Amino acid sequence: MRLIMAEVFNSWQGEGGSVEGSAFGRRQIFVRFAGCDLHCQWCDSKEYIDASRVSRWRYEVEPFTGKFEYRPNPASVDEVVDAVLRLDTGDIHSISYTGGEPTLQVKPLKALMERMKELGFDNFLETHGGLPELIKEVAHLVNYASVDIKDESAGATDDWKDLVLREVESIRILKEAGAKTYAKLVVTSETKLENVRWYAELLNGLAPLVIQPREPIDVPQERLMEFYGEAARIMGRKNVGLSFQVHKYLNVL
Helix, strand or coil: EECEEEEEEEEECCCCCCCCCCCCCCCCEEEECCCCCCCCCCCCCCHCCCCHHEEEEEEECCCCCCCCEEECCCCEEEHCCCCCHHCCCCCCCCCECCCCCCHHHHHHHHEEEEEEHHHHCCEEEEEEECCCHHHHHHHHCCCCEEECCCCHHCCCCCHHHHHHHHHHHHHHHHHHCCCCEEEEEECCCCCCHHHHHHHHHHHCCCEEEHHHHHCCCCCCCHHHHEEEEEHHHCCCCCCEECCCCCHHHCCCC
């Protein structure tokens, strides 16, 4: 079984804030899949969106060295497992599967998650959540999950509201399977308060929400407080948090 990979490396989880399900500040090994079916304006992995153009993948030789070795795509599951084990520093919270969009390659994703479970690791899925039918195939293997709620300003797809409803369904599937799951909303200066209100109503009683300003940050603090306050009013004061891409400030991957 083979998959189109982007990279494997050891770092800190820099997103998620302090809500349940987040691994913020924890050491993880990141397994980045190539390929995504959305086109968010602020995507920070644009070079990996078109999997057909990712001819090779890289893996970190030693954690935090910035030294990589390269292999051709597609990769075998065994190759990726070997890369992960080389980077196990003994303090790993979980394996983060990110992208791109990992569920687009659901069969090798499932095989990889099964192997990691067998080896004693927890699985952390970072997904846009727009493919609930594929989420179903791996939900039982997921310990933690970060699921995007794509704001209208992301420009991710033509049918923005339908995407949000599918993302919420993915959260429901993961929660029912026992995964500690939170929703991540990236906001911009164009984000509307009425949309934040709608997301909060959909998530109320289902999963906590983190609000993350797009980098570079263009949302005034007063506006962030307004988004936070409105979401907390609907969802409860313990179920909303702020998230920032702290790994960028630490200058790590």
